[in-house]
Amino acid sequence: MRAAQYDRYGGPDVIHLAEAPTPAARSGRILVAVHGSSVNPVEARVRSGAFRFVTGSKFPKNVGMDFAGEIVSLGDGVSGWTVGDRVWGFTGGLPLGRIGAAAELLSVKPKWISRAATSIDLVTAGGMPMVGSTAIIALRHHAKLVAGERLLVRGASGGVGSVAVQLGVALGARVTATASATNLDFVRSLGATEAFDYRTTRPSDLSAFDVILDLSGTQVPDYHRLLARGGRMVTTAVNNVGFFLASQLLGPRRVRAFTAMPRTRYFADLAELVDSGRIVPVVGGVHPLAETAAAHAALESGTRGKQIIDVRA
Numbered sequence: 001m002r003a004a005q006y007d008r009y010g011g012p013d014v015i016h017l018a019e020a021p022t023p024a025a026r027s028g029r030i031l032v033a034v035h036g037s038s039v040n041p042v043e044a045r046v047r048s049g050a051f052r053f054v055t056g057s058k059f060p061k062n063v064g065m066d067f068a069g070e071i072v073s074l075g076d077g078v079s080g081w082t083v084g085d086r087v088w089g090f091t092g093g094l095p096l097g098r099i100g101a102a103a104e105l106l107s108v109k110p111k112w113i114s115r116a117a118t119s120i121d122l123v124t125a126g127g128m129p130m131v132g133s134t135a136i137i138a139l140r141h142h143a144k145l146v147a148g149e150r151l152l153v154r155g156a157s158g159g160v161g162s163v164a165v166q167l168g169v170a171l172g173a174r175v176t177a178t179a180s181a182t183n184l185d186f187v188r189s190l191g192a193t194e195a196f197d198y199r200t201t202r203p204s205d206l207s208a209f210d211v212i213l214d215l216s217g218t219q220v221p222d223y224h225r226l227l228a229r230g231g232r233m234v235t236t237a238v239n240n241v242g243f244f245l246a247s248q249l250l251g252p253r254r255v256r257a258f259t260a261m262p263r264t265r266y267f268a269d270l271a272e273l274v275d276s277g278r279i280v281p282v283v284g285g286v287h288p289l290a291e292t293a294a295a296h297a298a299l300e301s302g303t304r305g306k307q308i309i310d311v312r313a
């Protein structure tokens with residue numbers, strides 16, 4: 001089968017189209033014909049060699065952590081699914097483990113998928129599982145955001161942020177967003193009441209928030225001070241580990257970092273949010289499988305929403 005792979009660490013252009021062994025639906029697994037996949041930032045860091053002490057020197061390496069597609073066969077012991085079902089999900093494990101959704105076929109465990117949203121095509125859907133489930137886990141599960149609260153989303157124009165702004169609005173929060181200057185109107189169009197340029201805005205320029213979702217990992221202590229009484233801060237990208245640990249142990253107003261481990265229920269919640277129109281996918285670009293390198297390059301140069309890989313193009 002065709003798959004995007006790389007044989008050495010480096011820039012986006014190390015990724016190329018390869019002929020990979022065709023997987024079978026092993027016992028307890030589901031084989032999916034992938035229509036769409038996407039690029040997530042951590043994958044670009046793995047590809048660059050930033051984690052080579054963990055990811056080692058065994059090549060080729062696959063790319064793509066999330067996907068949408070159709071079931072083509074079921075392994076022994078799998079129930080509740082039928083060949084032809086439209087599904088979405090992620091490849092399981094961490095990006096440092098076995099990934100490879102940017103390929104024609106993918107073998108997955110049932111707990112990593114749900115039925116895909118029915119209101120969008122399966123290529124667009126391939127960009128939603130990681131960022132959508134991360135936003136849901138952050139705002140609903142960790143921050144427990146409720147209607148009427150003031151939410152700040154830092155990094156609102158990217159993959160997770162563009163979903164989080166919409167989810168915050170759907171949950172009844174008043175959303176403030178930070179993004180770069182050229183993206184301020186864009187994040188307002190997603191539902192943010194206020195938008196600030198993170199390059200020119202100081203934390204002290206902003207008012208208090210009940211929940212802060214930090215997607216940048218910068219100035220975490222300065223933004224943490226903006227939390228109102230009972231406020232919660234959730235971050236996906238902690239650079240200041242010392243502050244984070246101290247806050248977990250000592251602070252009454254905690255900052256919580258997390259690594260999203262999505263499961264069926266989060267993907268199913270996401271499908272419901274998309275099909276009800278409360279979350280609209282934001283597509284920054286669509287690239288044929290053979291041009292997966294361009295999707296990585298586009299992510300690294302900073303884009304709105306998601307860079308999608310059209311696996312069948």
Ligand SMILES: NC(=O)c1ccc[n+]([C@@H]2O[C@H](COP(=O)([O-])OP(=O)(O)OC[C@H]3O[C@@H](n4cnc5c(N)ncnc54)[C@H](OP(=O)(O)O)[C@@H]3O)[C@@H](O)[C@H]2O)c1
Nearest residue numbers: 041155157158159160179180198216236237258259260302
């Ligand atoms: N822990 C987890 O499970 C998990 C899951 C998903 C993602 N993540 C992490 O979460 C982060 C965001 O992911 P993503 O997919 O949304 O990435 P992305 O699509 O690359 O978006 C990142 C956004 O951050 C903005 N940004 C950059 N520097 C900023 C700053 N100093 N202040 C505020 N905003 C800034 C950029 O805005 P402009 O383009 O407008 O400059 C960009 O839109 C990444 O670090 C990713 O690895 C973690």
